[in-house]
Amino acid sequence: MAKKVWWISSAIIAGLAVAGVVTVGVVTQERYSELEHAPAFALAEAPERELLPAQAEGEVDNTALAARLRKLADTPDLGTFGARVTDAVSGEVVFEQNPLKALRPASSTKVLTSAAAIYTLEPTKVLSTEVVAGETPGTVVIRAAGDVWLTPENITELAEQVGTAERVLIDTSLWSGPTYLDSWDEGNVDGGYVAPMEPAMIHQGRIGADSGDVPRSHTPALDVAAALAREVGATDTGFGSAPAEAQLLASTDSPPLIHRVREMMVHSDNVMAEAIGREVALARGESPDFAGATRATLAALQEHSFDTINTSLQDNSGLSPQNLITPALLDALLLDAAQGSDLAEVLRTLPVAAGSGTLIERYEDLAGRGWVRAKTGTLTDTSALAGVVTSRSGRVYTFALLSNDAPILSQREALDTFASAIREN
Template identity: 45%
Template structure:
């Protein structure tokens, strides 16, 4: 059994309904003389609206719930021995009332639900449209170029092709260009306490450097496959190969060098969706380091964790007692309460700044790390939640629409439990909120 987050993502099915209007189709037949005969128009009824976000104007959503009955059901499922030591919090997103809590202020090991906090801090600081620009400048030595790591860890082969073309255009002599990489934007301390070197080959993490291809994955087609031990050097090598380079590696770029080429990342929202749905630790750690820099903190794992908690504090969240040794949840030293996770999700359900956070969450039995869960549960298609898995830790935090139209946010963390049994029990617990 793997020690870290692990997934079995076989397939994903996501059905998107478009509301509004009537769609008309014409059936066409061709007879022997090739004339066309039009049958009567077919109509498709307006789809049932399955998710109603909490209105920001305070208007009611859904029927009044049977809160007492729901609490009794939650208590019953929470007593399941498969859940080990369970802590949790459930909130009625419409009015912000916590309707069920079980040691919700206790700080426990949260695993990858930490990414909820990282995503929230990034949205509050940068906004969903923020991008990162990576620059290639002329090196001090003739015939060299330097790639400046700027925080984009998801460069693609196509983007490197574009950089190479721009560099050739800026250097019309056609001679080979040796490519080096400058990683000084982030701390040289690129591997956090609580991480393990064997997790690089296992696909969970890589040394954190401010420029990578495909988040350090050695095969872009395998989102949970092995990662590189030198991701920034890999970029200089890959770009150099396109330019006939004989040398590559680390360097420090000279000041005020001529810019040869630039490339821009995807907007933050796209990067958050990838991070949350795939539970990608490298994407989360990259964001954490950029948040640290935005606050003048060291661009390492402790600085990133401090930045996330400081940002949340400044926006009114109670983070007292929380500890983030990293911003992905990979470290055993992280400690977070379910009350904090639930509060952030509740703010996302009710407020405009954090509302995009809800769009990043995997959908039960449909997308991301929830693709192969909830198959026979009432929460199938209705629960949207971030997963978390470490040895003896299983977590689930997100939102669900009840059958009576009520919106709930929730956070459940199970410590001291076996992964698969606890995961199944958490799916039952979240589905209880769907039944209402």
């Protein structure tokens, strides 16, 4: 499959006041004003690389850092611990412990999902949800396109094009297989972590909110049909098939893929991750279900020479405790990104310590504040942190830290301290 190049315009680069590869881009939130930021990305000299991390002058002796990290890793707070830390400038592995051990990754799984999407899909790709005429007069059918980013404004846009109707059906045949994974906790829908995976949702199936871990709908696709029905005056809704040669009445587009991937990573949204996984599956000729999406994800990485040994995925979000990933694979993906490959976009999607997303309430008093940029992961007795950080010496490091079989709060504190130690080098 041809490699997709993610072009980043010079205007965007100029606006990205990112910290080497670790601080936030253009910062408008008041909360960010207190953060200390590192220097911006440097443009690469080689034409095939868009961005490179800040380059430190001269050689760096990582011996002392390695010794400190070994000491920090020797704690029961980390339980079963796997890690790899790499100097992104030289490519030297500074520290590793159980790098090839298969560990529960939780939401750090989304690093793989985002990488597969970048390799497979165009950054400007949108999903077009259409409404077509049904087989009987007065009936319209929503042809679901995998857009779980629908908003009330999208529904209004469709309604204005449709006008009036008596019956609204929704065709969800784009995706196949079960809508809910057996290994997912039954309480995850009401807990606000995921919704049954159907190819049309408003705000990822959230009930009464557009963000956050609020209860999700058990019938997200029917909710879309009901929302349109209210606006067009229809009194009947349900599932149905769109006629093959049906008249197109209305359409609305999702945000572009690049936006959707960023939102998925910053907020660690599980519905978005599963939807993007199915999008990758369809593009690669796999079945748009859990099994097909995870196969497609790993295949995309293997095609780009990443070693997926000991890696097993049941989903694309990391909700399944049966997912297994190695620290070596996570770090390899981040190292490739930090060295200026197509995956550089992954770095821009990562939450910033004490600044954004799932790290906004962490690192309040640690050296990594504003400098660590990483994907988090949390499940029962499972914590993950995988990202990049620039040290005080100006060196950029990538890291992948997976902790299993220990209490979550102590895991998080130990992981944040570990990443901050890299910053202090």
